[in-house]
Amino acid sequence: MNDPIIRFDNVVKRFGDHTVLDELNFDIRKGEKVTIIGPSGSGKSTVLRILMTLEGIEGGVVHVGGEPLWHEHGPVGLVPASQAHLHRMRGQLGMVFQQFNLFPHMTVLRNITEAPVKVLGLGKAEARDRAEELLELVGLSDHAQKYPHQLSGGQQQRVGIARALAMRPNILLFDEPTSALDPELVGEVLNVIGQLSEEHDLTMLLVTHEMRFAREISDRILFFDQGRIVEEGSPAQLFTSPQRERTREFLGSELDRVLAV
Numbered sequence: 001m002n003d004p005i006i007r008f009d010n011v012v013k014r015f016g017d018h019t020v021l022d023e024l025n026f027d028i029r030k031g032e033k034v035t036i037i038g039p040s041g042s043g044k045s046t047v048l049r050i051l052m053t054l055e056g057i058e059g060g061v062v063h064v065g066g067e068p069l070w071h072e073h074g075p076v077g078l079v080p081a082s083q084a085h086l087h088r089m090r091g092q093l094g095m096v097f098q099q100f101n102l103f104p105h106m107t108v109l110r111n112i113t114e115a116p117v118k119v120l121g122l123g124k125a126e127a128r129d130r131a132e133e134l135l136e137l138v139g140l141s142d143h144a145q146k147y148p149h150q151l152s153g154g155q156q157q158r159v160g161i162a163r164a165l166a167m168r169p170n171i172l173l174f175d176e177p178t179s180a181l182d183p184e185l186v187g188e189v190l191n192v193i194g195q196l197s198e199e200h201d202l203t204m205l206l207v208t209h210e211m212r213f214a215r216e217i218s219d220r221i222l223f224f225d226q227g228r229i230v231e232e233g234s235p236a237q238l239f240t241s242p243q244r245e246r247t248r249e250f251l252g253s254e255l256d257r258v259l260a261v
């Protein structure tokens, strides 16, 4: 549990002249479950999108599994990564998106088998066996032949989780996986994520506004504000005795939000 599997080393991310990540540093160890919390616009999703190679960086180095993600080793130091390097590195990570992002014209089963067959070159029968196991894991064995529009949002998101797992990533990223769901469907998705977290050796990095859930499943919480980590610690430390005024303010407003629902 000691090697950092993810390392952000002075990472800078800008959109035009807006600096979203400002020399960001953090490590995540293999097998750790870490949640990023923080106000809207603080750069939480950007961290995940950089790891999924959906957004580039303007400064610093991101390491995944001990190798630079956005760079390669050249003869005299690091050089920008080639597409082949990015493609290879991306295979270590899977992501569950806020809006599920399922293919609407494909059955549930095909949504899960498509990438393993096309990207990993798995045989169709093997991909189907893997998908069926994962559908059982997320409690959707009876829905394999349905299309996404025939499922509830919670069921679609559980397919999204199975689809990410089908690529056998070492690291699973969750970008606000329940925020597009009706409140009564949130629990079933959190249960699946909680079960995964208990039963699998996956490294998990989550962005969520579900504070109670973050508290239950995380080994560590990172509190972000304006592209920097203001405070980090175990859920017990951060939620019961936050050290920084900014953290207390944020947690207070989140509590108000929860009580207002």
Ligand SMILES: Nc1ncnc2c1ncn2[C@@H]1O[C@H](COP(=O)(O)OP(=O)(O)OP(=O)(O)O)[C@@H](O)[C@H]1O
Residues within 6 Å of the ligand: 015, 020, 038, 039, 040, 041, 042, 043, 044, 045, 046, 047
């Ligand atoms: N493609 C983009 N082009 C321009 N600005 C962007 C882009 N993506 C994100 N941003 C800006 O970067 C900042 C950080 O966005 P990000 O989505 O990472 O925040 P967040 O902390 O995840 O917020 P939320 O909780 O609302 O999802 C925001 O100000 C956002 O408007």
